[in-house]
Structure formats: C-alpha cells, structure tokens
Ligand SMILES: Nc1ncnc2c1ncn2[C@@H]1O[C@H](COP(=O)(O)OP(=O)(O)OP(=O)(O)O)[C@@H](O)[C@H]1O
C-alpha cells in the first residue's frame with residue numbers, strides 16, 4: 367500500500383533519514399520502534415509531507431512526496447502527531463469537525479464510530495480541548511484522526527505519558543481500528559506492547575531500518591531484547 | 598459632564614481602534630507575523646474613501662461596499678506574492694519585509710497624492726447629536742461605531758460558524774495540526790491577510806471624515822493596534838475588540854483629565870505595563886503556546 371524507497375529527509379542542513387526503505391501492506395498493523403532521536407517522527411512527517419524528502423514515497427502506486435500535506439491527507443493518509451496537538455481553544459466537537467475537514471459528508475457516521483470507540487469523548491463534547499486530561503487529549507487526537515476516514519492511520523507515540531490502564535485502552539482501540547479495515551502505522555516507545563499488537567515491525571536506528579520481521583520475531587530477537595527490553 | 602462626554606467619545610473612537618486591531622490580531626494569530634504595514638493599510642482605506650467621494654461622489658460609508666472586496670483582494674494577493682514567502686523565516690526577515698512593504702505603500706502614496714493632507718468633508722462631517730447635559734455625539738463617529746459593531750459580529754460569526762472560519766482558528770491554534778487535518782494553511786494565510794487588510798482599510802475609510810488624510814496617517818494607528826493586540830492577548834480577535842474600546846477610553850479620559858498631549862504617553866506606558874505584568878494580555882491564550 368505504501369512503498370518507501372531510498373528516502374532521505376531532515377531539517378535545514380541536518381540529515382535525519384538516510385536512504386531508508388520500507389513497505390506497508392494493506393490491512394496490517396505495522397510498528398516502528400527505535401531509540402529517542404532515531405528519526406521515527408521525522409519519518410512520519412516525511413510521509414505526511416510536513417518535512418521535505420528526496421527518494422520515493424508511493425501510496426497505492428502514485429508518488430506522494432513533494433505534495434503538500436493537505437493533498438496527502440486527501441489521499442487517505444492521516445497522521446496523528448506526537449504530543450497530540452489538539453486545538454486547545456476548540457471544543458471536542460469542533461476538534462472532531464476539523465478532523466472531518468475534507469469529508470464533511472461522512473461526519474455523522476464517523477462521529478458515531480469514534481464515540482463508540484471512545485465513549486468518554488461523547489460525555490465531553492462541549493469541553494475545550496486544552497482543558498482535557500492528557501489521556502483524554504490522546505483519545506481526542508486519535509478520534510480526530512479517524513474523522514478523516516483514513517486508509518492509512520499513522521500514530522506517533524499514542525501511549526506517551528499515559529497510565530498503564532489508559533495505555534491498555536489505547537492499544538485495544540488500535541485493534542478495533544485495524545479490524546474496521548484501516549491500515550495502521552504505529553510508532554511507539556512501548557516496544558513490547560506495540561510489537562505484540564502488530565503484524566510486523568521495523569527497528570530503526572539513526573535514520574535507517576536495521577531490523578524487520580513479524581511482531582513476534584522481533585520481540586524474541588536478542589538484539590531487540592538487549593536494546594529495548596533491558597533483557 | 599466632562600466624564601460622560603469622554604466616555605462616549607472614548608467608546609466611539611475605541612471602536613475604530615478595535616476594528617483595525619482585530620485585523621492585525623487575526624493576521625498575527627493565523628500567520629504568526631507582526632504586520633508593520635498595518636497602518637499603511639488603514640491609510641489605503643482613507644485614500645480610497647477620499648477619492649471615491651471626490652471622483653464619484655460616493656458616501657464613505659456606502660463606499661465600504663466597494664472598499665471591502667477590493668482591499669480583501671489586495672491583501673490576499675500581497676500575502677500570496679510577498680508575505681507568505683517569509684512565513685517560515687526568522688522574525689527579523691518578516692519584520693523587514695512588512696516594514697519595507699509599508700514604506701513602499703506610504704512612499705507610493707506620497708508620489709501619487711503628495712504630502713498635503715486631504716480633508717474629506719461630507720454634508721454631515723461635522724454634524725452631531727446633542728444629548729442632555731451638553732453631550733454631543735459626532736454623527737460620522739456614531740455611524741462608524743455602529744458599522745464596526747456589525748463588522749465585529751460578522752467576523753465573530755464567520756470565525757465561529759463557517760468552515761473556513763473554523764479552519765482559520767485551527768490554523769492559528771496549531772498550524773502543523775491544521776495541515777494534518779487537510780487544511781491548506783497557505784490559503785488560510787492569504788484569507789487571514791486579506792481579511793486583516795479589509796478590516797484595516799474599513800477602519801481607515803470610516804475615520805476618513807474625522808482625521809487628516811496623508812501618506813503617513815496610518816502611523817499613529819500602528820502603535821495603537823499593537824498595544825491593543827498585546828492588551829487583548831496576541832492572536833485573540835475578541836480580545837482585540839475589547840482592547841480597542843479600553844484604549845479608546847484611556848485616551849479620552851487622559852485627554853480630558855490630564856492633557857491631550859499626554860494621551861499617547863499614557864497609552865505607551867500602558868503598553869509597557871501590560872508587557873511587564875500580563876504578557877499574555879487580558880484574554881491571553883490558555884493551553885499550548
Ligand atoms: N524541527 C526540527 N528541527 C531540527 N531538528 C529536528 C527537528 N525535529 C527533530 N529534529 C532532530 O531530528 C532527529 C530525529 O528526531 P525525531 O523526532 O524524528 O526522533 P524520534 O525517533 O521520533 O525520537 P523520539 O522517540 O524521542 O520521539 C533528532 O536528532 C532531533 O533532534
């Protein structure tokens with residue numbers, strides 16, 4: 367579904383991604399794990415067009431790098447950024463409306479869907495985004511992303527700063543989202559949990575992919591165990 | 598009665614300040630650029646009103662119907678061709694560009710219209726309504742206040758209810774997230790700058806009967822608009838509306854009770870005091886940023 371080939375990207379003069387290649391298969395949950403500063407968020411930004419890149423990113427056969435971010439969203443790639451980035455002075459409802467900016471026609475159907483996924487949001491519809499708790503903001507960020515009816519949903523550290531209970535519920539909603547037919551690209555610090563929830567995974571180190579395999583294979587890989595699981 | 602007279606004229610003048618400052622605030626919020634050419638955009642509105650009246654005998658308030666779309670288009674184009682190019686640049690570059698753009702505008706006006714101040718006089722320019730207690734209310738100022746209220750309400754509804762207005766707010770609250778929603782933020786910048794230009798020029802057109810019109814007539818309003826934006830919380834449009842009235846009142850009261858010469862000093866001192874005491878302004882943003 368998404369093919370990345372020989373991708374280079376970075377900020378100003380600092381290269382971050384170095385001839386990175388990977389592919390995402392329709393319908394799967396794919397994890398990318400790696401240390402802080404490895405370039406995971408930069409990779410997602412390159413895919414969603416926030417960061418310029420050279421090399422090729424193609425989505426369902428058409429090249430998308432070089433397109434403006436809004437054109438990439440239009441193609442069905444939705445990026446839920448690290449740190450939530452909800453609109454603090456908009457209500458929950460307004461945040462969700464913004465999520466559906468490009469397909470307002472499906473608004474009702476998607477709204478019912480995200481409220482059944484995150485019932486807590488339906489109790490807080492008039493609350494300002496900025497006044498919600500961290501976990502609620504994370505739910506809102508994911509829900510807002512889903513309102514755009516993504517074909518590929520990219521989640522950057524959705525469990526960041528969440529209690530184990532909330533993390534659990536975020537992971538179970540990722541499962542539900544995947545079952546509803548959305549392909550999910552997941553970037554996580556929570557290595558064990560995210561690999562368990564994934565069909566496949568990649569390990570990233572200083573801007574390149576160093577390992578890949580099924581979720582299970584990676585969890586059992588001694589290199590991964592040493593680097594991320596402290597074993 | 599001096600108090601009530603100052604109260605009324607303060608509110609009326611404040612309305613015009615508010616209109617100009619709302620435009621600046623909108624631009625600042627959406628684009629994160631301080632527009633130092635804002636005063637010149639007001640000057641543009643003043644000259645447009647003047648010449649539409651002189652050449653075509655169009656009343657300055659009716660002329661708004663022409664001035665608003667015209668200046669919106671002008672601002673939109675200026676953003677697309679110039680200001681939008683520096684949106685990711687350091688703020689020094691942005692300041693240089695808007696200052697430079699302002700200089701080009703005022704000097705073009707100087708060449709085209711000379712530095713002789715023009716006076717726009719309509720049949721009702723100096724008419725006023727007398728209220729009990731020797732209070733007089735200038736008709737042009739009253740009209741401009743009423744129109745300002747209507748424009749403010751329209752702007753509020755636009756930002757609160759329409760899809761484009763909401764997208765403008767989203768862009769101002771988090772530009773990156775707005776892009777990820779599929780909002781074309783460069784188009785939003787053009788719309789914000791166009792709207793800001795429209796508001797500044799409308800304010801200019803409405804005070805064209807009250808102030809001398811010259812190429813540098815906008816200058817005094819630039820500092821005022823900044824003060825109001827800081828007072829109301831940078832980027833907050835409603836804050837700017839309230840801030841405008843506050844500054845109008847402060848000026849009127851200090852002219853009445855201190856001296857006219859002191860009013861600018863008082864405003865400037867207030868500006869510094871807010872920066873020191875309440876840098877986020879009265880309606881400063883909560884949450885992020
Ligand atoms: N806006 C930016 N400007 C300059 N450098 C940046 C910017 N954002 C990230 N970087 C740098 O790029 C490198 C990769 O950052 P990135 O955010 O992609 O890492 P990450 O893998 O997501 O890390 P983390 O797990 O901590 O989120 C880092 O060295 C970082 O300092």
Ligand SMILES: [Mg+2]
Nearest residue numbers: 406407408448
């Ligand atoms: Mg990151």
